[in-house]
Amino acid sequence: MSRPMQSAFLRAIRRNHSVWNTAYKAVIKPSSPASFTFQPLRGLTQGSDFPDEITRLKSQLAAAEAARVAAEKKTAAAEAARLAEEAARVAAEEKAAAAEAARLRSEGRAWALFEDLKENPIDICVEKATSGYQISNTGKFVQALRVPETDSREIPDQLRSRSNPIKFFKTDMFGSSKYRNHELAHIVPHSRSRAALWTSVLASILNLQIESPKDVSLFRKMIEGHYSSSHTDRRKEGSGLTHQPFNLIALAEQKTWWDENPSISIFPNLSLDSMIKWDGQDYSAIVVTSSPIVFQRIGAVNGNLFEWNGDDERVENSFKGFRDAASLLIALMKGHVKETHTITTDYLLCESMQQYLAKQTTFLAPFPNKSEAVKYRVVKFSAGKRFSDTPSPQGHPAPMPLLLIAKSLNGWFSHLLQQKKLKGFEFPKGVNDAKPFCAVFPICGVDESDASCPVCLAREIVRGNPALDHMHFSEEEYAHVQKIADYEEAVDEVGDEILLTRASDLIHQGMHTERVVHMSALHRAIAGLGLRS
Numbered sequence: 001m002s003r004p005m006q007s008a009f010l011r012a013i014r015r016n017h018s019v020w021n022t023a024y025k026a027v028i029k030p031s032s033p034a035s036f037t038f039q040p041l042r043g044l045t046q047g048s049d050f051p052d053e054i055t056r057l058k059s060q061l062a063a064a065e066a067a068r069v070a071a072e073k074k075t076a077a078a079e080a081a082r083l084a085e086e087a088a089r090v091a092a093e094e095k096a097a098a099a100e101a102a103r104l105r106s107e108g109r110a111w112a113l114f115e116d117l118k119e120n121p122i123d124i125c126v127e128k129a130t131s132g133y134q135i136s137n138t139g140k141f142v143q144a145l146r147v148p149e150t151d152s153r154e155i156p157d158q159l160r161s162r163s164n165p166i167k168f169f170k171t172d173m174f175g176s177s178k179y180r181n182h183e184l185a186h187i188v189p190h191s192r193s194r195a196a197l198w199t200s201v202l203a204s205i206l207n208l209q210i211e212s213p214k215d216v217s218l219f220r221k222m223i224e225g226h227y228s229s230s231h232t233d234r235r236k237e238g239s240g241l242t243h244q245p246f247n248l249i250a251l252a253e254q255k256t257w258w259d260e261n262p263s264i265s266i267f268p269n270l271s272l273d274s275m276i277k278w279d280g281q282d283y284s285a286i287v288v289t290s291s292p293i294v295f296q297r298i299g300a301v302n303g304n305l306f307e308w309n310g311d312d313e314r315v316e317n318s319f320k321g322f323r324d325a326a327s328l329l330i331a332l333m334k335g336h337v338k339e340t341h342t343i344t345t346d347y348l349l350c351e352s353m354q355q356y357l358a359k360q361t362t363f364l365a366p367f368p369n370k371s372e373a374v375k376y377r378v379v380k381f382s383a384g385k386r387f388s389d390t391p392s393p394q395g396h397p398a399p400m401p402l403l404l405i406a407k408s409l410n411g412w413f414s415h416l417l418q419q420k421k422l423k424g425f426e427f428p429k430g431v432n433d434a435k436p437f438c439a440v441f442p443i444c445g446v447d448e449s450d451a452s453c454p455v456c457l458a459r460e461i462v463r464g465n466p467a468l469d470h471m472h473f474s475e476e477e478y479a480h481v482q483k484i485a486d487y488e489e490a491v492d493e494v495g496d497e498i499l500l501t502r503a504s505d506l507i508h509q510g511m512h513t514e515r516v517v518h519m520s521a522l523h524r525a526i527a528g529l530g531l532r533s
Contacts, residue, residue, distance in 0.1 A: 108295030111377040114415040118367040126331040136207030139279030172250040175303030185254035187403045194442040245385040252299040262410035263290040268401040272324035275401040280384035287377045306378040323365040348428040350442045409440040458485035
């Protein structure tokens, strides 16, 4: 503003004090010095109508303010629209991701496989692995297996039986109810000859020194069960480690993926010390398999879909516990390699694997992949149960962790064998290496011992074991056998059922014929070499 204009402005204000108040309130006061403009006052003269000009200025300012507010509203509306569009996009992506995750879960491709794990060597020196550890368990679960001195008789192999544990398993280990057709699977086999290859581990857990025939008898009674004090021909209810609920897991297609083709490993989220002292506590565990198909077939895609991210500290804890326990178990086994004279494949593989490990100083242990992109399938076991306990209304009772890891070594070492990571391991003669599955500890199967197990035998009838092709039975009889196989009907002895007795006889005959054929071929081979048998 020029000096003459300023003078005119001030003179007008002096003449009309009320006009000054109006100008101050309407024009000057709301504006800062930096933004206020005197441009509208340039045409003022001493005779101008100052109040009308102030009114015009107020109108201009009001219109500008309205335009500003409208522009801000328009900007806010545009921002709201953008945010809504972004939220819709995020929601669509989350929905698509959830659908993709659901699809991957349904296909068993959502979780880590053996091939996703890292491999590091772990020392299995016997002295180092067992240093500072007393593996014997003094808890009530193991102490309940102790045999009273009055029960001095060992159960003849043909009379061994087991109680019906199905009442403890409301679901499989993934939380699916029984209609999913899961079966109960042994960890330590229900077989005297197969369980013998677990002797070093079981004797350590039970704190037994097996040095005499009496020690062997006591060991068998603790593992297989013993007579009641009345000395009837029935096993004492709830006796024997192999029959306990904590030696079982409920799993679909367990015969294929847990026993015959070991493709599963279970990693408890426990330290080695907690495993040794375990006395029925509940715990969570990671399940890893060889392929998505295995996840599908064993029922992992159903039930409670628990999972942990790769960077979860519980993942590392679970694998560390497995590595520590596995090195200890292998060290114990190394010091007590047992040779067998049985020709069945799993015996030969177990014997070969144990002899191989006895020569090694390290083994390739699994380490988790730290990537957040890798997720791990998790199961949550409820408190462990003995036969003397009351079944829980829901859930799957926890198995004994050390036994679970011993059996899980079969799946892990089968993976290493298939990846040709076991340098120096040779398949035993006569064993087909086209399907390289191996066992560190023997599996459950049908042999002269299992032929006296009502449930195992019933399952062989239902599955159509070729050795039982000559059996004939009605639909009612088959339905009855099916219920025995599913634990829906309890049978204490094979001899209590005519069909099971006939099946047992056929199994024995088939195995006897197989042995005769094998021994004849062996004798012919020896004769061909000019050697004396």
